[in-house]
Structure formats: C-alpha cells, structure tokens
C-alpha cells in the first residue's frame with residue numbers, strides 16, 4: 001500500500017517522512033494523534049449539551065417547587081420563584097422542560113395548599 005503527497009500528489013512510501021518529489025514533510029503521526037483529540041472534543045460537546053439541557057430555570061423551578069411543597073407555601077417566595085422559573089423554563093424551547101413543568105405544577109399545588117390553609121384558618 002502506498003499513499004500520496006499532501007502537497008504535490010506524488011505517490012510515496014507509507015512510512016516516508018518526506019516526499020521524494022517535493023520534499024514536503026509527511027506528518028505520519030497526525031491521524032493517530034488527532035483521533036483521541038477529536039473524541040475528547042465530542043465528549044466535551046455532549047457533556048456541554050447535557051449540562052445546558054439539565055441546568056437553568058427548569059432545575060431552579062423544580063427545586064423551588066419541592067421547597068414550596070415541603071413548606072406548604074407558607075413562605076410565599078418559593079412557589080412564586082417556582083412558578084416564574086417554571087414558565088420561563090417551559091417557554092425556552094431549546095431545552096428540556098420536564099423539570100420546569102414539574103416545578104411549575106408543584107409551585108401551583110403549594111399555592112393552592114396555601115390558599116386552602118388561609119380559607120381554613122379564616123372560616
């Protein structure tokens with residue numbers, strides 16, 4: 001098997017370091033060196049993509065939704081933040097909004113619980 005010079009296209013030996021025709025250096029080790037680098041870059045891309053999809057308003061909404069459920073909505077702000085972040089998270093179409101939906105639902109439920117508690121106390 002033979003390969004071709006990258007500069008002049010002349011047929012050269014597989015293990016040739018320099019082209020016989022034009023003397024261009026044939027960087028033999030580059031393909032094997034590039035492959036792990038490319039793989040690393042792909043892993044980083046996937047990691048970054050997942051990080052973006054999982055982070056942000058959805059998670060914030062989910063966390064505040066849980067807090068508001070645990071506190072039965074008595075602190076007001078967890079469910080307000082949960083609802084706001086949940087709506088923002090759902091509106092962001094570029095990211096998964098399963099957590100934003102869950103956060104929004106929990107925040108609304110805790111708001112209803114709070115309203116019911118008020119009604120029970122007042123009546």
Ligand SMILES: [Zn+2]
Pocket residue numbers: 005006007008009010019020021022023024
């Ligand atoms: Zn050449």
